[in-house]
Amino acid sequence: xxxxxIAVDWGTSHLRIWAMQxxxxxxxxxxNSGMARLAKGGFxxxxxxxxxxxxxxxPLDVMACGMVGARQGWVxxxxxxxPSTPVPTxxxxxxxxxxxxxxxxxxxLKQINPPDVMRGEETQIAGFLATRPNWDGVVCLPGTHTKxxxxxxxxVVSFRTxxxxxxxxxxxxxxVLKHSVGEGWDDGAFADAVSDTLSKxxxxxxxxxxxxxxxxxxxxxxxxxRAKLSGTLIGAELAATRPYWLGQQLAIIGADExxxxxxxxxxxxxxxxxxxxxxQTTLVGLSLARNLTRQTV
Amino acid sequence: xxxxxIAVDWGTSHLRIWAMQxxxxxxxxxxNSGMARLAKGGFxxxxxxxxxxxxxxxPLDVMACGMVGARQGWVxxxxxxxPSTPVPTxxxxxxxxxxxxxxxxxxxLKQINPPDVMRGEETQIAGFLATRPNWDGVVCLPGTHTKxxxxxxxxVVSFRTxxxxxxxxxxxxxxVLKHSVGEGWDDGAFADAVSDTLSKxxxxxxxxxxxxxxxxxxxxxxxxxRAKLSGTLIGAELAATRPYWLGQQLAIIGADExxxxxxxxxxxxxxxxxxxxxxQTTLVGLSLARNLTRQTV
Numbered sequence: 001x002x003x004x005x006i007a008v009d010w011g012t013s014h015l016r017i018w019a020m021q022x023x024x025x026x027x028x029x030x031x032n033s034g035m036a037r038l039a040k041g042g043f044x045x046x047x048x049x050x051x052x053x054x055x056x057x058x059p060l061d062v063m064a065c066g067m068v069g070a071r072q073g074w075v076x077x078x079x080x081x082x083p084s085t086p087v088p089t090x091x092x093x094x095x096x097x098x099x100x101x102x103x104x105x106x107x108x109l110k111q112i113n114p115p116d117v118m119r120g121e122e123t124q125i126a127g128f129l130a131t132r133p134n135w136d137g138v139v140c141l142p143g144t145h146t147k148x149x150x151x152x153x154x155x156v157v158s159f160r161t162x163x164x165x166x167x168x169x170x171x172x173x174x175x176v177l178k179h180s181v182g183e184g185w186d187d188g189a190f191a192d193a194v195s196d197t198l199s200k201x202x203x204x205x206x207x208x209x210x211x212x213x214x215x216x217x218x219x220x221x222x223x224x225x226r227a228k229l230s231g232t233l234i235g236a237e238l239a240a241t242r243p244y245w246l247g248q249q250l251a252i253i254g255a256d257e258x259x260x261x262x263x264x265x266x267x268x269x270x271x272x273x274x275x276x277x278x279x280q281t282t283l284v285g286l287s288l289a290r291n292l293t294r295q296t297v
Numbered sequence: 298x299x300x301x302x303i304a305v306d307w308g309t310s311h312l313r314i315w316a317m318q319x320x321x322x323x324x325x326x327x328x329n330s331g332m333a334r335l336a337k338g339g340f341x342x343x344x345x346x347x348x349x350x351x352x353x354x355x356p357l358d359v360m361a362c363g364m365v366g367a368r369q370g371w372v373x374x375x376x377x378x379x380p381s382t383p384v385p386t387x388x389x390x391x392x393x394x395x396x397x398x399x400x401x402x403x404x405x406l407k408q409i410n411p412p413d414v415m416r417g418e419e420t421q422i423a424g425f426l427a428t429r430p431n432w433d434g435v436v437c438l439p440g441t442h443t444k445x446x447x448x449x450x451x452x453v454v455s456f457r458t459x460x461x462x463x464x465x466x467x468x469x470x471x472x473v474l475k476h477s478v479g480e481g482w483d484d485g486a487f488a489d490a491v492s493d494t495l496s497k498x499x500x501x502x503x504x505x506x507x508x509x510x511x512x513x514x515x516x517x518x519x520x521x522x523r524a525k526l527s528g529t530l531i532g533a534e535l536a537a538t539r540p541y542w543l544g545q546q547l548a549i550i551g552a553d554e555x556x557x558x559x560x561x562x563x564x565x566x567x568x569x570x571x572x573x574x575x576x577q578t579t580l581v582g583l584s585l586a587r588n589l590t591r592q593t594v
Contacts, residue, residue: 079514110510110514111510114503114510115510115513115514116506116507117509117514160503161506161507162502162503162506163472163473163474163502167505170468170472174471175460175464176442176460201501202499202536202537203537204498204533204537205459205530205534205536206459206538208459208464209413209442209458209459210411210412210413210458213407213412213413213414213458214412216407216412217412236501240499240500240502240503241503
């Protein structure tokens, strides 16, 4: 295998890497050495653990995006302010690395009012737009912190972040609902919960404990409760993002399972939704970011 | 000291007891032996640890309320269905106790539609109503799981439970917001967050991550963030409970700090609010429950 460069998606909890030839991944690896688990001096070692076998005598470019560019990360890559193209500036070179690598971190985006930030999603958006010239619309990137991003004329115009994924995990794993929400799923229960919360968003706070009570009093199935919890939280997110998705051209970039759940909820509201693969858009975006560094060398 | 009986408030995470003469507490003690930390056989030992010094040769009545009556508790005390007086049936005798005690557990209340349950609050409501004959209105009992309870003609007519306190603790302690929400408080920020969420409850999901972004981009004070998080969650609860508090006679039963926060939010909406002490109402309620057991002996 002849590795040309190394692509890195370095989030809060995970590190994922790919051995690249052009825009094609030839090999991949991952670990749990996310940004939150590493001290300032630990980033390079965590990376070398995974890529030693790919390194040769000539230095390889390493292109990273995500929380690795936060203040507590490998190197701080200051946010660019929107409106802006997704990756408007040359990625930040990490100083004093092992001589076998030349490492760069893609800066995130910030929005001043209302205040909001992203790190990593800008790279996916760049990759998504690369094959869609003149695409205007809204991109939804579901995950721990779901982003809704308005795109016009190749620029990120505005965006909002929702803690829906993190709320779901906390409620399911650590609240009183952990006794009543389990494995399994029910499409009908999900759809009903989405519509109920969209039509009466002010009732959100009342619906959560109802999942516990329905188990205690009626023995509600734990998979139905899971679908209802997901539908209730996503319904609340769709209530808040209505101006983003109503009558807009929509694309979802994410992992398959969560993308499908969001697509179902949106299609149920009559929206037309395109989906794109998160890994593929990340790799194309990192490749574009690498081209920026080579133009300036 | 001459202890006539022992009052017990036994919740999920705490055990609190009082040595009683009539309705007066002569001494008190507490431990972390909450229901969730005890196996079925551990309840009596956890109680005796605290009360050994109060026991004599004659058996003492022990009156307990709270999660101690759940299926996983000391003895299951089946729910009574509303509408109902707060404590409509004789408390359940715990079988096979140490001969120095006669222990009873007050049953909770359940509502079939929408499904909801309470354990412990029914005793506080009974204590509150004891000194207010013919009181009609709505009682709010803020805490980990806040209850809103409609009272008419001495009966609990309906109620709803909100996970506001638990959500606040999870978001503040275990979500990404833990980096941005700290100690301190700001009344103005709290009031603004309550009004904003009450007037646009569908925006709740968007406001949470905004607390993180405002810290990252503007260095927002951690105490202001705490007041905003509290105001946002309580505003969402007030949006869902509007029919409960709008134009109603209102009473809040709870610990001082949380009661004051709820009172501020409600007064800001023009509501007139009475507050009652949680411990005092619990002791009066348990005393009434004890009278029920003595009438049948």
